[in-house]
Amino acid sequence: MAPISLADVVSALPSEESWGPSTTSDTLVDGVPYAAYSKGDKLGRMADWTSEGKDGRDGRGGRQQYNRNYRDQQVYGAGTSSLFAVQVAEDESSFSVVDNTRTSTKTRGFGRGGGTIFRGRGRGGRDQRGGRGTFQRVGGRGGQQNGYYDNRGARGGRGRRFGWKDYDKPQRNRDSSVNIKPDWQMLEEIDFNRLAKLNLETSAGEDIETYGFLYYYDRSYDKPPVKNTERKLNVVDRIAYNVTTSSDPIIQELAEKDEATIFATDNILSMLMCAPRSVYSWDIVITRHGNKIYLDKRDNSSLDMVSVNENAADAPLEASEGNKETINFPTALALEATFINHNFANQTVMESETSKYDMNHDNPFYNPSEETEPLASKAYKYRRFDLSLEKDEDPLHLIVRTELDAVVKNNISGEDQFLTLKALNEFDHKAQGSGGALDWRTKLTSQRGAVVATEMKNNSCKLARWTIQSILAKADMMKLGFVSRATPKSNERHVILGVVGYDPRKFAEQMNLNLANGWGIVRTIVDMCLKMAEGKYVLVKDPNKPLLRLYQVPADTFEEGEEDGEVIPEGAEEDE
Numbered sequence: 001m002a003p004i005s006l007a008d009v010v011s012a013l014p015s016e017e018s019w020g021p022s023t024t025s026d027t028l029v030d031g032v033p034y035a036a037y038s039k040g041d042k043l044g045r046m047a048d049w050t051s052e053g054k055d056g057r058d059g060r061g062g063r064q065q066y067n068r069n070y071r072d073q074q075v076y077g078a079g080t081s082s083l084f085a086v087q088v089a090e091d092e093s094s095f096s097v098v099d100n101t102r103t104s105t106k107t108r109g110f111g112r113g114g115g116t117i118f119r120g121r122g123r124g125g126r127d128q129r130g131g132r133g134t135f136q137r138v139g140g141r142g143g144q145q146n147g148y149y150d151n152r153g154a155r156g157g158r159g160r161r162f163g164w165k166d167y168d169k170p171q172r173n174r175d176s177s178v179n180i181k182p183d184w185q186m187l188e189e190i191d192f193n194r195l196a197k198l199n200l201e202t203s204a205g206e207d208i209e210t211y212g213f214l215y216y217y218d219r220s221y222d223k224p225p226v227k228n229t230e231r232k233l234n235v236v237d238r239i240a241y242n243v244t245t246s247s248d249p250i251i252q253e254l255a256e257k258d259e260a261t262i263f264a265t266d267n268i269l270s271m272l273m274c275a276p277r278s279v280y281s282w283d284i285v286i287t288r289h290g291n292k293i294y295l296d297k298r299d300n301s302s303l304d305m306v307s308v309n310e311n312a313a314d315a316p317l318e319a320s321e322g323n324k325e326t327i328n329f330p331t332a333l334a335l336e337a338t339f340i341n342h343n344f345a346n347q348t349v350m351e352s353e354t355s356k357y358d359m360n361h362d363n364p365f366y367n368p369s370e371e372t373e374p375l376a377s378k379a380y381k382y383r384r385f386d387l388s389l390e391k392d393e394d395p396l397h398l399i400v401r402t403e404l405d406a407v408v409k410n411n412i413s414g415e416d417q418f419l420t421l422k423a424l425n426e427f428d429h430k431a432q433g434s435g436g437a438l439d440w441r442t443k444l445t446s447q448r449g450a451v452v453a454t455e456m457k458n459n460s461c462k463l464a465r466w467t468i469q470s471i472l473a474k475a476d477m478m479k480l481g482f483v484s485r486a487t488p489k490s491n492e493r494h495v496i497l498g499v500v501g502y503d504p505r506k507f508a509e510q511m512n513l514n515l516a517n518g519w520g521i522v523r524t525i526v527d528m529c530l531k532m533a534e535g536k537y538v539l540v541k542d543p544n545k546p547l548l549r550l551y552q553v554p555a556d557t558f559e560e561g562e563e564d565g566e567v568i569p570e571g572a573e574e575d576e
Contacts, residue, residue: 172321173543173544174543187532189547190524192275195275199516200519201516203386205472213377214356214377214418215349217348217349218349224445231495233483239375245268246294261396263398266469267297268295272522272539274518283301284303286525305334306340307330307461310460311461312457314432328432337423341423344422344481345405345422359380381401381473383402384398402473420473424480424482426483428485430488440484444482463511466478467504479499484497525539537551537552538557
């Protein structure tokens with residue numbers, strides 16, 4: 001490249017006297033520099049040193065302030081002022097004033113301290129009834145089974161914003177309700193999203209046989225308690241049986257007569273129909289014998305227990321998760337709720353041998369020569385439902401054993417109406433796991449709707465199961481009792497705060513409970529089993545995911561002397 005001489009550089013300089021870039025007429029008006037502006041701009045000041053930034057002076061400008069100060073950003077010329085903005089070396093908005101004042105507010109921890117472990121007062125286990133098989137009954141005293149309830153993680157209780165720092169919470173690892181053995185073969189995995197889309201319309205069902213008897217309901221419990229007085233929940237020792245499907249002698253007779261294809265109890269069937277609402281793990285044993293399907297439960301199964309705040313956003317914690325109140329563990333609360341439900345149903349009826357409603361046959365599980373305690377008010381109705389489709393060559397019927405708890409005279413017609421009696425329980429509305437519940441003692445009378453709505457949210461699965469059981473039994477009314485602890489630190493003494501009656505069908509509408517969806521789930525599971533070979537299967541709800549798993553298991557699984565039903569230790573669950 002040829003060298004450039006100094007003379008060439010000097011000759012290339014502009015001939016004007018001014019120095020700098022050349023001036024164009026595009027930004028000049030009559031020789032004066034001009035910047036475009038909109039009519040919405042205020043031109044009262046050449047420089048405004050007091051204007052705030054986008055986030056406000058303290059960084060909390062908010063959406064309203066942002067819209068007010070910057071609503072003209074998209075107007076022609078409105079953004080040109082940023083050309084003359086001074087770039088500050090340090091952002092002064094990051095500074096804040098420190099409040100050194102001491103606050104005297106005392107924070108209340110979750111723990112209430114002390115307390116005793118609930119001893120159950122239930123008669124669990126298995127008793128030989130002689131001749132007609134082995135029955136399991138639930139009663140008023142004795143030890144209960146191992147714990148299988150745990151909890152789920154989500155947002156906190158009252159006083160917190162929805163979803164606040166949910167992402168920062170560790171996932172709760174719950175235990176499976178049954179030990180998954182290595183020799184179990186997984187056949188199907190069904191997500192809850194698939195179950196929620198199923199639908200099958202069925203008829204109201206028909207009665208086949210009725211057994212047992214019912215006492216009349218005590219209407220005095222419908223009246224609100226007198227001020228400054230409380231009704232204590234008493235321990236009433238009465239025998240109530242909870243026999244699984246295949247051990248029921250009446251179902252065995254109906255199966256021999258080929259009355260249906262599917263057999264179940266309302267306790268098992270309601271859990272399957274409400275599967276998408278469940279959080280805790282549960283399992284159902286399915287046995288195919290010929291063309292018959294039996295839906296069974298294991299001895300001491302979690303299906304026999306009544307969960308507490310299972311669907312709450314911040315469900316009760318286990319000891320391993322920092323809960324120091326032993327009486328508020330999920331397992332202890334489930335034992336307490338089961339004890340309350342058994343005694344509540346026995347206490348709210350008027351026992352009288354002269355005025356009771358007798359069914360067509362006596363209780364099929366009771367042997368007066370062996371029992372010393374009297375029977376509880378309980379009626380068993382065996383009802384048949386048609387689950388057939390138009391494309392089916394043969395009809396598909398289901399027989400379910402339903403239960404009723406009491407009977408009451410209609411005030412107008414004088415006819416007998418059948419009832420189911422259930423109890424919701426309050427342990428401590430201020431404790432962890434209460435799910436933002438209101439204080440029942442002060443709010444149940446004045447804000448009953450809010451109390452029931454909160455229970456629908458925190459106990460969606462439990463209430464849905466009770467509602468379906470009432471509809472399956474064709475009950476005219478479902479009575480819900482509200483039972484609270486006499487003192488929050490003790491789970492042994494309780495008081496009945498009130499009883500409210502609901503039409504189960506209208507209550508299902510309030511809960512957005514679709515019975516056709518439940519029948520669709522039952523039909524789908526049954527179709528899967530009918531396509532498989534004869535044998536034993538186990539349907540397990542995953543403890544940490546919203547899905548069901550169907551396993552094929554050996555025929556001798558859960559037989560006498562095995563320990564397959566024990567809960568596996570935490571963290572030892574098989575990784576699927």
